Amino acid sequence: MASVKVNRSLCSICGKVPSLSICVGCQRVFCTEHVEQHRLELSNLLDKIIFEHGQCKQTIIKYTEESNSHPLMKQINEWEKQSIEKIQQVAIDARKQILNAFGHFASNAITTMKNLTEELTKAQNEDNFFETDLRRWMDTFIKIKKELDKPPTINIRKGGTDVPFISKIIISVSEIFDKSTGRISIKDEGKLIVNTGSNGYGTVRSKGEYSTGKHRFRFKIEHTSSHKWNLIGIVSKNAPIQATAYNIPTSFGWIANNFVCLNGKLYSDFNGYKSDIEKNDIIELFIDCNQHMIRLTNERTHYTHELTIDTILCPFPWQIQLGLYYSKDCIRLLWR
Structure with a gap:
């Protein structure tokens, strides 16, 4: 800080005139006593700046070496967690729908199988059956086995979602x-x-x-x-x-x-x-x-x-x- 004698000016702190100096940085005038005080204030401010510099440097090192600690990464991690929870809930709901729909389908299939069991037992005991009966029974079994894997009234498709690259599974019970x-x-x-x-x-x-x-x-x-x-x-x-x-x-x-x-x-x-x-x-x-x-x-x-x-x-x-x-x-x- 350069000091220059200034006539007819007052100290910006105490208002006195003797031995006045002007601070080139802030253009304020100080007396002999308070020019040292002002210098001490500037020194303390420099110490704070050096401290903040060190803190900023440590933060850069931390975010570089521990990327998951960055607030943006935490935001992504939270989004990932919430997305997984939503997907899991959709999957739970979809499974419930499948179980309910398949239960109704399976009930009908069980009834059909019961009737066929009675027919087959009677035909075997009485030795009374023909080629047409055999074809009909075989066709029925093939149809039931096929529909057990893919019931005709149940369909799974992917539908829209707020996140374009995550497709929501939609259960359509036809x-x-x-x-x-x-x-x-x-x-x-x-x-x-x-x-x-x-x-x-x-x-x-x-x-x-x-x-x-x-x-x-x-x-x-x-x-x-x-x-x-x-x-x-x-x-x-x-x-x-x-x-x-x-x-x-x-x-x-x-x-x-x-x-x-x-x-x-x-x-x-x-x-x-x-x-x-x-x-x-x-x-x-x-x-x-x-x-x-x-x-x-x-x-x-x-x-x-x-x-x-x-x-x-x-x-x-x-x-x-x-x-x-x-x-x-x-x-x-x-x-x-």
């Missing part, structure tokens, strides 16, 4: 239709329903039944007449099936001619419902057993309708119910 009555036919292994012949009512029901949880199903309207009559909804499993599904007690759903079906009765303009279903539309039926609610959504128009289900009027388990009336109308059940 539904099929296996019961029908009236002018209606079930085709394509239970995935397609078609009105057969001339105009006339027909009804199908799903193989699956639902008492708990949330379930989504998607349908494609492959053909619909200009008059537009089809029913999409649910029904209690215990209600007898009949061609005129809309007047079955426990029936709830929507009809494409602007009617809503509530416990087997039709209501026009219920909650403002107006059908917007057209050919090739994709319709989603959402079933929430926990909230006693069903919802219909047209994926083209995003038009949504909800119904609250009184479980006294429509007891669990529920099944999906579709109905057709006009000739050649058809609806396809899609993978979710």
Whole structure:
């Protein structure tokens, strides 16, 4: 620090004049007593800077030699931990879905095997069987063995996720239709329903039944007449099936001619419902057993309708119910 005598100036600390000096660095004026004090302050500040320098140097060495201690690395490690936990939870949920779905499939397979066991035992004891019986039994066994490894109603696919390079596994438990009555036919292994012949009512029901949880199903309207009559909804499993599904007690759903079906009765303009279903539309039926609610959504128009289900009027388990009336109308059940 260079000092210069300054006349008629006062010390910036005590305000006295004798033996004044000016600090070139801060341009402040000091008397003889306080110029040393100011110098000591500068020396102390230099010591702090040297200390911070040493600390900074040690931090650089630490982060270089122990990379995992860096805050950015800790952030990545935490992200990795959370991602693994999420993946593990998705895997746990997926396994539960597989076990539940396979349990239902295995139950049917066990029933089939029991019936075959009785047939084989009887045929062997009575020595009463032919080539056609042998072929039928063998074909049945081959089909069961194949479906045990890959049940036709269960599918595993990868779906989107917030992290592009981590694909979420989605378990799709496929539904099929296996019961029908009236002018209606079930085709394509239970995935397609078609009105057969001339105009006339027909009804199908799903193989699956639902008492708990949330379930989504998607349908494609492959053909619909200009008059537009089809029913999409649910029904209690215990209600007898009949061609005129809309007047079955426990029936709830929507009809494409602007009617809503509530416990087997039709209501026009219920909650403002107006059908917007057209050919090739994709319709989603959402079933929430926990909230006693069903919802219909047209994926083209995003038009949504909800119904609250009184479980006294429509007891669990529920099944999906579709109905057709006009000739050649058809609806396809899609993978979710």
